[in-house]
Amino acid sequence: xxxxxxxxxxxxxxxxxxxxxxxxxxxxxxxxxxxxxxxxxxxxxxxxxxxxxxxxxxxxxxxxxxxxxxxxxxxxxxxxxxxxxxxxxxxxxxxxxxxxxxxxxxxxxxxxxxxxxxxxxxxxxxxxxxxxxxxxxxxxxxxxxxxxxxxxxxxxxxxxxxxxxxxxxxxxxxxxxxxxxxxxxxxxxxxxxxxxxxxxxxxxxxxxxxxxxxxxxxxxxxxxxxxxxxxxxxxxxxxxxxxxxxxxxxxxxxxxxxxxxxxxxxxxxxxxxxxxxxxxxxxxxxxxxxxxxxxxxxxxxxxxxxxxxxxx
Ligand code: ATR
Numbered sequence: 252x253x254x255x256x257x258x259x260x261x262x263x264x265x266x267x268x269x270x271x272x273x274x275x276x277x278x279x280x281x282x283x284x285x286x287x288x289x290x291x292x293x294x295x296x297x298x299x300x301x302x303x304x305x306x307x308x309x310x311x312x313x314x315x316x317x318x319x320x321x322x323x324x325x326x327x328x329x330x331x332x333x334x335x336x337x338x339x340x341x342x343x344x345x346x347x348x349x350x351x352x353x354x355x356x357x358x359x360x361x362x363x364x365x366x367x368x369x370x371x372x373x374x375x376x377x378x379x380x381x382x383x384x385x386x387x388x389x390x391x392x393x394x395x396x397x398x399x400x401x402x403x404x405x406x407x408x409x410x411x412x413x414x415x416x417x418x419x420x421x422x423x424x425x426x427x428x429x430x431x432x433x434x435x436x437x438x439x440x441x442x443x444x445x446x447x448x449x450x451x452x453x454x455x456x457x458x459x460x461x462x463x464x465x466x467x468x469x470x471x472x473x474x475x476x477x478x479x480x481x482x483x484x485x486x487x488x489x490x491x492x493x494x495x496x497x498x499x500x501x502x503x504x505x506x507x508x509x510x511x512x513x514x515x516x517x518x519x520x521x522x523x524x525x526x527x528x529x530x531x532x533x534x535x536x537x538x539x540x541x542x543x544x545x546x547x548x549x550x551x552x553x554x555x556x557x558x559x560x561x562x563x
Contacts, residue, residue, distance in 0.1 A: 266318065267528070268299035270311065270333075271326035275300070276467075276493070278551055279324055282521050285547055286540050305332060312336050312360065321360075322528035323353040324521075330393050337362045346430050347400060349393050352524040363527050366397035369520025370459075370490070371405060376515060379486060382406035385454055389474045390461035391419040391438075394490055398461050399427055399436075409435040411451050415462075417442060449480040458503075459488045465497040467559075473498040483507030492517055495555055514551060518544060 269279045283298035303311045330349040338359035344350050350362030391414035414420035420438035464474040487503035492513035500510045526537045
């Protein structure tokens, strides 16, 4: 077997990194630096973080195209806007109209989305079965779209989107009905009243927060104004990983729910990016990376904890 440097060279992969704005707090550089070091890429491949302003995206990608063949991760606020600068999208990125992974293939920049798979695999790792369940998703932005897509693909029976802005929730529900042919999806908003959310949650067994409410630095906030609507029959998932334990997760734990945080979603979406970049020839290396996940999780947890102690 060739070494990983050989696989990267075959794939033409020379430049890896994440683009976002801001990007300084991203965990992806630490995550990929650990994996690449442990997999033995030597000094040849570095994973960088580039802060790219929205108005500079075209120029940045033009430079990237000229400089070397690439593997990119894309984060906030570029996941949707980057689409117009790419040469093609895979089937899922087309449905989601959002990209978090870019790979250069034969001189073309192709966009992929691995966020939905990150969410799905993090649930599978905990042996959570989605098929047949009733779910409530808090939020209606890009992260919500990826989560809703994953849930529908995995056979969720019924889905409610709860969002502060009613029109956004309605639009997402309609879009998924149209694009995925999934009818049992509806939208609820705060104006419908607390009772409607409480009743909806009473019938649900999965609740996922995809909003940014509770994310560092606003750690005392929760996407649920009244935690008494939570119950012990729920699996509660927060897609936020900083802090590791959000206010929302604490509330759910107190009500006896099974609680999962967002760190594994981050880890698994990264692993799926690696799978795309390395292609078929890299599958043994992806398997090796998978074996490193417990240690990776431990390292990222320590990094987040020490960041919290330093007050960031
Ligand atoms: P992302 O792509 O990360 O999902 P986004 O598209 O900006 O980011 O979506 C953020 C989500 O968090 C939205 O559902 C947003 O609600 P609105 O559609 O009403 O804006 C939700 N959100 C953000 N801040 C919020 C707050 N303070 N209270 C309630 N919901 C909030």
